[in-house]
Amino acid sequence: MQTLQVKTNRRTEFVDITNEIRAAITKSATKNGVCHLYVPHTTAAITINEHADPDVARDVEGIFDRLIPERGPYKHAEGNSDSHMKAILVGPTQTIFIVDGKLAMGRWQGIFFCEFDGPRDRKLYVKIIPDME
Amino acid sequence: MQTLQVKTNRRTEFVDITNEIRAAITKSATKNGVCHLYVPHTTAAITINEHADPDVARDVEGIFDRLIPERGPYKHAEGNSDSHMKAILVGPTQTIFIVDGKLAMGRWQGIFFCEFDGPRDRKLYVKIIPDME
Amino acid sequence: MQTLQVKTNRRTEFVDITNEIRAAITKSATKNGVCHLYVPHTTAAITINEHADPDVARDVEGIFDRLIPERGPYKHAEGNSDSHMKAILVGPTQTIFIVDGKLAMGRWQGIFFCEFDGPRDRKLYVKIIPDME
Numbered sequence: 039m040q041t042l043q044v045k046t047n048r049r050t051e052f053v054d055i056t057n058e059i060r061a062a063i064t065k066s067a068t069k070n071g072v073c074h075l076y077v078p079h080t081t082a083a084i085t086i087n088e089h090a091d092p093d094v095a096r097d098v099e100g101i102f103d104r105l106i107p108e109r110g111p112y113k114h115a116e117g118n119s120d121s122h123m124k125a126i127l128v129g130p131t132q133t134i135f136i137v138d139g140k141l142a143m144g145r146w147q148g149i150f151f152c153e154f155d156g157p158r159d160r161k162l163y164v165k166i167i168p169d170m171e
Numbered sequence: 172m173q174t175l176q177v178k179t180n181r182r183t184e185f186v187d188i189t190n191e192i193r194a195a196i197t198k199s200a201t202k203n204g205v206c207h208l209y210v211p212h213t214t215a216a217i218t219i220n221e222h223a224d225p226d227v228a229r230d231v232e233g234i235f236d237r238l239i240p241e242r243g244p245y246k247h248a249e250g251n252s253d254s255h256m257k258a259i260l261v262g263p264t265q266t267i268f269i270v271d272g273k274l275a276m277g278r279w280q281g282i283f284f285c286e287f288d289g290p291r292d293r294k295l296y297v298k299i300i301p302d303m304e
Numbered sequence: 305m306q307t308l309q310v311k312t313n314r315r316t317e318f319v320d321i322t323n324e325i326r327a328a329i330t331k332s333a334t335k336n337g338v339c340h341l342y343v344p345h346t347t348a349a350i351t352i353n354e355h356a357d358p359d360v361a362r363d364v365e366g367i368f369d370r371l372i373p374e375r376g377p378y379k380h381a382e383g384n385s386d387s388h389m390k391a392i393l394v395g396p397t398q399t400i401f402i403v404d405g406k407l408a409m410g411r412w413q414g415i416f417f418c419e420f421d422g423p424r425d426r427k428l429y430v431k432i433i434p435d436m437e
Contacts, residue, residue, distance in 0.1 A: 039401055039408065072207060072298065074338060074399050078410030080354040086263045087255055088213040097245045097252035098259060105238070105371070112363045119363035122353055126364060130352045130413075131399045133207050133264045135172055135298050142172065142296060144211030147263075163408060165338065165401050170303065170436065205340060205431065219396045220388055221346040230378045230385035231392060238371070266340050266397045268305055268431050275305065275429060277344030280396075303436065 040065070040164040046156035050103055050124075052085075052095035055162070056141075056148040062164045063136055071136045071168040078163060081121035081155035083128035089148025102127075102154070121155035128152050136166070173198070173297045179289035183236055183257075185218075185228035188295070189274075189281040195297045196269055204269045204301040211296060214254035214288035216261035222281025235260075235287070254288035261285050269299070306331070306430045312422035316369055316390075318351075318361035321428070322414040328430045329402055337402045337434040344429060347387035347421035349394035355414025368393075368420070387421035394418050402432070 040062050046053055063073060075084050088094040102124050112119040132149075135142040143149075151162060173195050177186055196206060210217050221227040235257050245252040265282075268275040276282075284295060306328050312319055329339060343350050354360040368390050378385040398415075401408040409415075417428060 039403060072300070074401070076399065076401055076408070078408070078413060080352075080360070080410065080412050085259045086213075087259055091247055091249075093246040093248070094213070094252060094255050097243070097247050098256050100245075101239060101243065101252070101256045106367060110363070110367065112366075113359040114357055114363050115359070116357075119360060119367070122360050123364050123367045126351050126353055127260055127393055129262055129395055129398070132262070133209065133266060133399060135207070135209055135296060137172060142209070142211070144213065144294075146213050147211060161410075163401060167300075167338070167433075167435075169300075205433070218392050219346075220392055224380055224382075226379040226381070227346070227385060227388050230376070230380050231389050233378075234372060234376065234385070234389045260393055262395055265395070266342070266399060268340070268342055268429060270305060275342070275344070277346065277427075279346050280344060302433075 042162045044151045044160040044162055046153035046158055049156055050099045051153040051156055052099060052150040054089050054148050055151050059149050066166045068136050068166050068168045069139050073134045073136055074165045075132045076163040077130040078161055081118060081125050082160055083125045083130055083152040084132050085128050085150050085152055086132055086147050088146045090146050118155045124154040175295045177284045177293040177295055179286035179291055182289055183232045184286040184289055185232060185283040187222050187281050188284050192282050199299045201269050201299050201301045202272050204299060206267045206269055207298045208265045209296040210263045211294055214251060214258050215293055216258045216263055216285040217265050218261050218283050218285055219265055219280050221279045223279050251288045257287040308428045310417045310426040310428055312419035312424055315422055316365045317419040317422055318365060318416040320355050320414050321417050325415050332432045334402050334432050334434045335405050337432060339400045339402055340431045341398045342429040343396040344427055347384055347391050348426055349391045349396055349418040350398050351394050351416050351418055352398055352413050354412045356412050384421045390420040
């Protein structure tokens with residue numbers, strides 16, 4: 039298992055980490071297999087979506103913030119229950135295939151670390167499982 | 172890795188692909204293992220939910236369209252930021268177990284390809300990993 | 305594959321099952337590997353989020369119920385289309401890594417079985433895949 043560091047700069051922020059994951063695949067020298075991603079935080083998540091146009095991530099950040107109000111009738115004393123909800127909606131884990139040493143992603147897809155209570159220093163666990171020969 | 176073709180007919184549409192995935196399992200001749208599904212698109216997703224009553228999928232399509240408005244204050248020039256948001260909420264990947272050559276799903280469960288910007292010709296990646304003996 | 309039993313007590317309820325999953329890992333005697341979780345129901349789901357403060361789960365239950373109204377213009381005769389939508393948003397499957405015989409989770413993370421149409425007797429499938437030596 040590899041652990042990546044991710045630095046976020048805003049409260050809600052989709053950070054493109056596609057190149058970091060690609061580097062992890064290369065480092066593992068895996069030809070074919072599966073790459074599992076796991077976020078060990080409770081106010082952050084991981085997704086795969088368009089990274090060709092950065093406006094998409096900006097729009098999605100805005101939709102999240104309008105959909106789940108920061109100020110609600112919340113009991114949790116830290117005041118970030120909206121961040122937990124957003125993290126649950128996106129989810130803490132994703133699985134991508136590796137084919138011929140490369141991530142088998144769609145043409146427009148990138149991998150985003152989703153920060154919902156930043157800015158913070160975050161971690162991402164990466165586990166690469168090669169196919170049996 | 173197998174690649175399946177999925178044709179969608181509406182902008183928002185949950186397409187039942189359970190039989191196609193079952194056929195992929197049979198084709199692989201896997202007795203026990205794991206089946207990972209991956210959507211290589213940024214405005215489509217994959218889920219598992221009730222397929223006994225088709226009204227459930229129709230209701231859920233409606234809830235998505237009311238929850239995430241098609242017309243928002245969006246920057247993305249293509250005008251489909253709502254489609255990207257919906258795809259992120261459902262997610263691009265799912266994992267199902269294979270037991271005795273069959274999908275270990277619940278009685279009412281089916282697998283749905285979730286179109287959020289159709290109609291389009293779509294793909295789904297299927298990777299079946301047999302257990303080690 | 306192991307099957308766990310989960311009893312829920314409210315219509316919407318996040319049940320902390322972290323200890324049950326830890327026991328399943330111990331039972332499997334797996335040192336390093338991956339643990340896949342799968343919910344074989346269509347109105348329940350599985351997530352990983354904060355369990356240090358139980359108020360977080362209570363707040364999130366409330367956000368779900370305000371976000372997806374129980375009474376909508378739904379066709380499904382059972383009247384629980386909101387439960388299906390909530391289950392789809394959280395998702396039926398998660399993947400966690402096993403390192404040195406323990407779940408590689410974050411400090412504040414716990415595993416929650418998410419009930420959206422309880423109270424009911426539910427099941428959870430657990431599949432543990434050890435790394436190849």
